[in-house]
Amino acid sequence: DTAVSQTPKYLVTQMGNDKSIKCEQNLGHDTMYWYKQDSKKFLKIMFSYNNKELIINETVPNRFSPKSPDKAHLNLHINSLELGDSAVYFCASSQYPGGTQYFGPGTRLLVL
Amino acid sequence: KNEVEQSPQNLTAQEGEFITINCSYSVGISALHWLQQHPGGGIVSLFMLSSGKKKHGRLIATINIQEKHSSLHITASHPRDSAVYICAVKANTGNQFYFGTGTSLTVIP
Numbered sequence: 001d002t003a004v005s006q007t008p009k010y011l012v013t014q015m016g017n018d019k020s021i022k023c024e025q026n027l028g029h030d031t032m033y034w035y036k037q038d039s040k041k042f043l044k045i046m047f048s049y050n051n052k053e054l055i056i057n058e059t060v061p062n063r064f065s066p067k068s069p070d071k072a073h074l075n076l077h078i079n080s081l082e083l084g085d086s087a088v089y090f091c092a093s094s095q096y097p098g099g100t101q102y103f104g105p106g107t108r109l110l111v112l
Numbered sequence: 113k114n115e116v117e118q119s120p121q122n123l124t125a126q127e128g129e130f131i132t133i134n135c136s137y138s139v140g141i142s143a144l145h146w147l148q149q150h151p152g153g154g155i156v157s158l159f160m161l162s163s164g165k166k167k168h169g170r171l172i173a174t175i176n177i178q179e180k181h182s183s184l185h186i187t188a189s190h191p192r193d194s195a196v197y198i199c200a201v202k203a204n205t206g207n208q209f210y211f212g213t214g215t216s217l218t219v220i221p
Contacts, residue, residue, distance in 0.1 A: 041149075041196065041214060042211070055207045056209070097202075100145070100160045101147075106153050
């Protein structure tokens with residue numbers, strides 16, 4: 001069973017569209033994260049939720065909105081997609097904030 | 113300046129060599145993580161440590177809190193160790209995470 005899963009794995013879309021990426025973990029963890037990895041492979045944290053509460057909210061455009069319906073899910077919604085949003089987005093979870101993280105396989109987003 | 117600096121940025125080694133990757137940080141931390149990103153893109157957590165030393169197979173991670181420095185060592189390196197190794201720290205105030213830019217390791221047979 002996959003511990004942290006993301007859907008979709010690949011997403012190709014036009015500029016201006018709205019899209020969502022879903023993340024689910026079956027590890028029973030309390031904390032989940034969204035990361036963006038750009039073309040230079042630099043990993044940057046975007047958001048983190050602990051027990052469905054937002055605890056990390058880095059400086060990202062407000063077109064990005066995370067939603068955590070329950071502890072096992074953290075979805076990322078992106079409005080009005082821009083070319084610069086093209087990247088790989090990783091979801092991760094940990095038992096507690098700062099604990100060992102388990103990463104999803106990544107979602108490769110390409111905005112045309 | 114990045115809160116977490118790694119060196120070297122790129123490293124090429126012959127199979128069997130002993131490898132060291134360094135990580136220095138400038139903030140107070142509660143934990144330091146070493147991550148491995150495979151050529152296929154998948155990311156795996158190797159170690160989480162807040163003091164001393166941890167060992168897992170051929171991998172050893174050490175941390176010196178006073179000097180704000182950590183090292184990741186790979187003994188008897190193998191081509192399958194080729195990956196990007198990323199150092200990350202969790203700040204001891206708030207919930208902030210800071211990441212290094214990664215060290216790209218290539219082990220040649």
